Amino acid sequence: MPSTDLLNEAERIMTICNACRYCEGFCAVYPAMELRRTFSEQDLKYLANLCHNCRGCYYACQYAPPHEFGVNVPKTFAEVRLEIYQNLARPGFLSGLFQHNGMWVAMISSLCILILLLLVFFFQTPSVVFARHLGENAFYKVIPYWYMVIPFSAMAICIFINLLLGVINFWYETGSQPGELVGLRANAQAIRDVLQLKYLDGGGHGCNYPDDRFSMMRRWLHHCVFYGFLLCFASTAIAAIYDHFLHLSAPYPILSWPVMLGTVGGLALLSGTGGLLYLKYKMDTAPAAARALGMDVGFLVLLFLTSFTGLLLLMLRETPAMGTLLAVHLGLVAGLFLTMPYGKFVHAVYRYTALVRNAVEQSRGGR
Amino acid sequence: MTDLEQTKTDVLVVGGGNAALCAAMTARKAGTRVLLLESAPMDFRGGNSRHTRNIRYAHNRGNDCLTGPYREDEFWEDLLQVTGGKTNTQLARLTIRESEDLGQWMRAHGCHFQPPLRGTLHLARTNAHFLGGGKALMNAYYATAGKLGVEILYEADVRDFEIRDGKFDAAIFEFQGASRKVRAKSVVVASGGFQGNLSWLKQCWGKAADNFLIRGSPYDKGRPLRVLLDHGAKAVGDPRQCHAVAIDARAPKFDGGIVTRLDCVSFGIVVNKYARRFYDEGEDFWPKRYAIWGRLVAKQPGQIAYAIIDAKSIDLFMPSVFAPVEADTIGELATKLELDPSALGEVVNAFNKSVRPGTFDPSMLDDCATRELEPPKSHWARPLDSPPYYGYPLRPGITFTYLGVTVDEKAQVIMNTGRAAPNIFAAGEIMAGNILGQGYMAGFGMTIGTVFGRIAGKEAARFAVDGSAE
Numbered sequence: 109m110p111s112t113d114l115l116n117e118a119e120r121i122m123t124i125c126n127a128c129r130y131c132e133g134f135c136a137v138y139p140a141m142e143l144r145r146t147f148s149e150q151d152l153k154y155l156a157n158l159c160h161n162c163r164g165c166y167y168a169c170q171y172a173p174p175h176e177f178g179v180n181v182p183k184t185f186a187e188v189r190l191e192i193y194q195n196l197a198r199p200g201f202l203s204g205l206f207q208h209n210g211m212w213v214a215m216i217s218s219l220c221i222l223i224l225l226l227l228v229f230f231f232q233t234p235s236v237v238f239a240r241h242l243g244e245n246a247f248y249k250v251i252p253y254w255y256m257v258i259p260f261s262a263m264a265i266c267i268f269i270n271l272l273l274g275v276i277n278f279w280y281e282t283g284s285q286p287g288e289l290v291g292l293r294a295n296a297q298a299i300r301d302v303l304q305l306k307y308l309d310g311g312g313h314g315c316n317y318p319d320d321r322f323s324m325m326r327r328w329l330h331h332c333v334f335y336g337f338l339l340c341f342a343s344t345a346i347a348a349i350y351d352h353f354l355h356l357s358a359p360y361p362i363l364s365w366p367v368m369l370g371t372v373g374g375l376a377l378l379s380g381t382g383g384l385l386y387l388k389y390k391m392d393t394a395p396a397a398a399r400a401l402g403m404d405v406g407f408l409v410l411l412f413l414t415s416f417t418g419l420l421l422l423m424l425r426e427t428p429a430m431g432t433l434l435a436v437h438l439g440l441v442a443g444l445f446l447t448m449p450y451g452k453f454v455h456a457v458y459r460y461t462a463l464v465r466n467a468v469e470q471s472r473g474g475r
Numbered sequence: 476m477t478d479l480e481q482t483k484t485d486v487l488v489v490g491g492g493n494a495a496l497c498a499a500m501t502a503r504k505a506g507t508r509v510l511l512l513e514s515a516p517m518d519f520r521g522g523n524s525r526h527t528r529n530i531r532y533a534h535n536r537g538n539d540c541l542t543g544p545y546r547e548d549e550f551w552e553d554l555l556q557v558t559g560g561k562t563n564t565q566l567a568r569l570t571i572r573e574s575e576d577l578g579q580w581m582r583a584h585g586c587h588f589q590p591p592l593r594g595t596l597h598l599a600r601t602n603a604h605f606l607g608g609g610k611a612l613m614n615a616y617y618a619t620a621g622k623l624g625v626e627i628l629y630e631a632d633v634r635d636f637e638i639r640d641g642k643f644d645a646a647i648f649e650f651q652g653a654s655r656k657v658r659a660k661s662v663v664v665a666s667g668g669f670q671g672n673l674s675w676l677k678q679c680w681g682k683a684a685d686n687f688l689i690r691g692s693p694y695d696k697g698r699p700l701r702v703l704l705d706h707g708a709k710a711v712g713d714p715r716q717c718h719a720v721a722i723d724a725r726a727p728k729f730d731g732g733i734v735t736r737l738d739c740v741s742f743g744i745v746v747n748k749y750a751r752r753f754y755d756e757g758e759d760f761w762p763k764r765y766a767i768w769g770r771l772v773a774k775q776p777g778q779i780a781y782a783i784i785d786a787k788s789i790d791l792f793m794p795s796v797f798a799p800v801e802a803d804t805i806g807e808l809a810t811k812l813e814l815d816p817s818a819l820g821e822v823v824n825a826f827n828k829s830v831r832p833g834t835f836d837p838s839m840l841d842d843c844a845t846r847e848l849e850p851p852k853s854h855w856a857r858p859l860d861s862p863p864y865y866g867y868p869l870r871p872g873i874t875f876t877y878l879g880v881t882v883d884e885k886a887q888v889i890m891n892t893g894r895a896a897p898n899i900f901a902a903g904e905i906m907a908g909n910i911l912g913q914g915y916m917a918g919f920g921m922t923i924g925t926v927f928g929r930i931a932g933k934e935a936a937r938f939a940v941d942g943s944a945e
Contacts, residue, residue: 128732145794146794167610171734174519
């Protein structure tokens with residue numbers, strides 16, 4: 109449970125906002141707030157995760173610091189979210205990973221790379237690692253097929269279950285009705301909101317990043333990351349189908365679906381994460397939660413490096429560098445997988461769940 | 476910034492709210508050099524405009540943010556009604572005419588509008604709402620003004636004007652701890668009223684002013700207004716009057732803005748510190764009455780009153796920022812509010828006994844009224860009999876003052892001699908009294924500010940270029 113002080117602060121702010129309501133045009137948070145007169149802990153957890161951190165309300169706020177009311181919604185909600193991520197982390201003893209999250213993500217990823225490199229160099233002779241491998245099964249000559257498939261599939265399944273439990277836990281944490289989580293219309297609405305990133309448009313004009321001016325930059329960059337991620341996922345899924353059902357082994361030619369999707373996805377991820385990192389670097393820090401910065405940056409850097417090494421691997425796959433690069437890239441992928449439930453990635457899970465809740469209550473016109 | 480100790484510009488704009496920025500942007504677009512002096516620090520720039528949320532303007536058809544037409548005639552009728560005819564017809568007609576499709580000009584200068592949502596549906600047709608409210612509008616205008624090349628100084632406090640032969644020559648202002656002087660070919664004074672000036676308020680209201688809360692900007696000290704009046708500008712508007720609303724007594728002393736409002740008066744009773752009722756709480760709809768309640772409370776001993784409702788009404792009005800004082804009995808509530816429990820008990824009993832049966836309906840002037848009670852409660856009168864009981868302390872909240880300077884249709888300031896000052900212009904709250912002689916109409920202050928800001932900017936630039944305001 110987030111600390112009482114923080115929830116009290118969130119409640120204080122929402123009470124002020126609810127008496128003002130000037131920001132109701134920006135996003136989903138304010139119309140959801142207006143359905144309430146008082147704010148329970150559950151309400152606040154839900155509203156905090158409905159917030160997309162666009163900052164429109166901060167710059168528009170006549171009560172923002174240095175006003176004595178000191179209303180800072182984006183910052184307060186980001187802090188609430190961070191504590192919720194931490195509290196809902198399962199198994200519970202891993203929740204500490206959300207403190208100094210950037211450091212943990214960096215360490216775990218580095219460790220994964222190190223382990224991959226050690227294993228490769230332990231089980232393979234340098235002549236194999238540094239050889240030029242061409243044609244079918246080239247990658248598997250460095251890391252045998254099953255050594256790649258089994259650990260990563262196992263990780264993927266565990267993460268999926270973990271995140272699913274997160275959704276269910278969050279649903280209960282916010283006091284929502286169990287059956288409504290699977291409502292078709294609400295989920296369809298939430299998926300639409302996600303695919304468009306509706307609430308990063310700040311009422312039609314974008315977010316206030318890096319400063320008080322409206323800009324669609326953050327929305328487009330996030331789209332690059334989101335769709336880049338999906339394309340890379342699709343690339344991997346198609347590659348698996350090729351391999352298992354069509355018995356076509358990697359590496360695939362440039363003009364094949366896995367490579368094309370992966371390349372486009374990788375480039376999108378690279379530009380999206382690079383751009384978002386740039387925005388983070390340039391942004392006004394007043395509406396930001398300093399505590400969450402490491403988590404945000406850690407995730408972005410990890411995604412950036414993963415796509416960067418993936419693209420590098422593609423370019424250099426017919427050179428002696430392939431073996432080492434493969435180990436590094438897979439190490440980063442492993443780091444990404446392992447830290448998914450314990451880092452910024454979880455925002456996608458909880459925000460989606462909050463959007464479902466929002467779709468449910470807005471269609472009902474009340475709580 | 477030592478070069479500022481003696482500097483020159485074409486058009487000097489005094490003030491930093493909506494009217495000032497409209498004037499500055501217009502004058503700058505006309506090709507003149509413009510210096511704007513805002514007395515507030517950057518975080519609090521924009522005067523009372525930062526507390527606004529919409530603007531009323533004439534339009535022949537609706538759009539994405541206005542639900543239907545609002546033509547000049549209807550606008551004029553509305554104005555006549557709220558002012559009771561206390562308006563300068565020529566200037567009022569001009570304001571309404573020039574307001575037509577103002578939204579387009581505002582959009583072109585960076586304003587974003589939003590469709591009206593839950594809070595303000597009754598204004599959906601007549602008033603266009605700024606996305607995020609007035610501070611967001613000010614941010615957009617400051618950004619646009621900056622891009623256009625308007626020079627802006629914050630915390631620049633105008634103290635005096637040098638006027639020669641009826642012509643403005645220079646302004647003296649405090650900036651970064653030193654007194655500076657700026658010469659300009661013309662000046663636009665758009666510095667609002669004086670609600671932030673407690674000693675001036677005290678001159679008007681005496682000691683009672685100590686108990687006023689200032690809902691508007693504390694940076695509206697009225698010094699440029701004082702300067703103009705001292706130099707012989709012809710005053711307009713009642714020097715004692717102000718827009719005074721009954722607000723939550725626990726609100727901040729300054730700058731509380733919209734959230735300090737309390738919309739529960741018409742659902743219960745209001746008593747003074749001696750637990751006596753003093754006015755018909757249900758005389759009319761609250762949006763039509765809240766502006767008189769500030770003055771009503773100001774006339775009560777200690778300038779304090781208490782709105783008392785019961786559990787039946789607690790969810791009927793906009794949520795307020797401060798939690799009500801709550802109690803299970805009227806006596807306990809009185810104690811918590813530091814009222815005499817037996818006196819309050821008697822008042823509530825008398826009120827409850829006088830309530831006639833009726834059909835309660837907050838959406839209309841219903842038939843729930845009192846009989847043989849003084850003062851009566853004409854509508855929405857229901858017995859206070861459902862615990863818990865809730866109390867809210869009320870004090871007068873001053874949003875803006877009415878005293879201003881007289882202008883003509885070129886926004887030129889009229890002097891006591893009856894002649895217009897050739898290069899002194901005024902816009903916004905400081906001249907709104909010409910048009911809004913009394914009463915209040917939502918979003919109309921922004922109309923006056925925008926229309927006269929543009930006129931003043933245009934005329935000031937013309938004078939700066941031609942040397943005459945012809």
